[in-house]
Amino acid sequence: MTRFSLIILISLLTHALTKAQEPFILKGTIDTAENAIYYFYYEVGDSGITDTVRLKKGGAFEILGHIEEPSRLFVSIEDKYNPRVVGDFIVYQGWIEPGKEHFFTGFKGWQKGWGNFEISDSKTDSLSREWSKLFKLDNKEESTRAQSRFIEEHLDSYYVLQVLYGKLRNDEDLPLVRDLLSRMPAHLQNTFKYKKCLDMLTVKDNISIGSVFPDFEQADTSSNMQRLSDIRKDKFILVDFWASWCGPCRAENPHLVKAYSRYRAKGFDIIGVSLDEDRDKWIQAIHDDKQVWHHVSDLKGFNNAVAKSLYIRSIPSNFLLDPAGKIIAKDIRGEELTRLLGEILN
Structure with missing residues (x-):
């Protein structure tokens, strides 16, 4: 029996409760200093798994995992290179497949692109390159x-x-x-x-134009629960997804302040749904940008329950609702919000 066959047999016996998952092995070398620490991230369903790997002699490594279907693999290091990157710095990005033993060779010059590596026996990775x-x-x-x-x-x-x-x-x-x-x-x-x-x-x-936006409830900055349907009664309301760390979001805030101050008395309101994780930075950004409207968050970042349920994976993102809760516009930028509200409310 080969070593890989033995690993598969052991895995099947010890993971009887996850029969849909199959083991994979990823091993090889990364052409960098020995003892360097890398993070190998892949997904199983809605969950993410990160293996922290310290390279051995000659840059060698080996990991064993279980996946149900092909999964994107992100190989990253601690970010010391780009202050605009949130989280670790991704060096390589490829595809692994269940039931496979993949051999990986990462090359120098990873700044040239995430595909600067070779991986064996992965049809999905080959198609991604094509x-x-x-x-x-x-x-x-x-x-x-x-x-x-x-x-x-x-x-x-x-x-x-x-x-x-x-x-x-x-x-x-x-x-x-x-x-x-x-x-x-x-x-x-x-x-x-x-x-x-x-x-x-x-x-x-x-969440298409003309649909009623789904109701939701989250905690405000005082930890009190706020429900959209309670806030939007008899108002036009902008549901704005943003975060304190999001530069484009912060750049949009002066336009929101202008629209809010001009049309608040005429029946316009805003509820900001923050994709922050740090409560203090969230509240500080609200104060600094003079956002005097409603704010809620569960402080789970991109795992924010509302954003996740709506598949919102990039911000800023917003929805303008009429008093009945119907979506009348999406992803409004710059002066467009003020112009549109002028047509509706003047």
């Missing part, structure tokens, strides 16, 4: 056609499922994505990612 090349074509129209051909030719692949997931997150051509998902084979329709896509489609339908 997909990336399509964006480097000189002719934009040819690039678009090539992307469409790629999706159609690999509609039976997990990587294309990931591509469609990304399009959903970015609100790109939802009817086309819906059609492509319906034509995917059964083995993909049974995956967690596919079910996530269907759920996201439902949510997107529920």
Whole structure:
């Protein structure tokens, strides 16, 4: 029995309660100093797993994990390089697959890009590299056609499922994505990612223009629970997703202050939903930016319950609601909010 077969057997016996998961081994070298510490992050369903690895002699490493379906792997180090990066600094990004023994070789010059490595026996990673090349074509129209051909030719692949997931997150051509998902084979329709896509489609339908925005409740800066439906009674209200650490969000705040001060007396209000984790920084930003409207947060960052339920993964993001709670505009920037409120309320 090979060493890898033995590991699989032991894993199957000791993980009987997680039969859907399969073991993988990732081992190899990273061309850097011995004893350097790296973080290997991958996802299992909605959960993220991070293995902290100290490189051995010659930059060698080895990790064992369990995943249900192909997963993106992020290899990172402590961030000492880019003050604009929140969290660790990602050096490599690739794909691992369940039931595989992958050999990984990371090269020097990782500033050249996240793909500066080799990984064995990963069809998903190979397809991701093919997909990336399509964006480097000189002719934009040819690039678009090539992307469409790629999706159609690999509609039976997990990587294309990931591509469609990304399009959903970015609100790109939802009817086309819906059609492509319906034509995917059964083995993909049974995956967690596919079910996530269907759920996201439902949510997107529920937060489209003309839909009633879902009600929610979170704690304010005094730890009192605030419900959207109580705040928005007989008002036009902007639901604004932001964070103290988000530069573009902070840049938008003067425009919100202007709109609020001009139209508050005419029935306009704002509720800010913060994706902060640090309570003190959240409250300080509210004070510094003179945001004298309603504020709530569960201080869980991008795991904020409201943002997560709506698949909001980038900020700033906002929704303008009428007094009945219907969405009349989304992602309003700059002076557009003041102009739009002028048309509605003047």
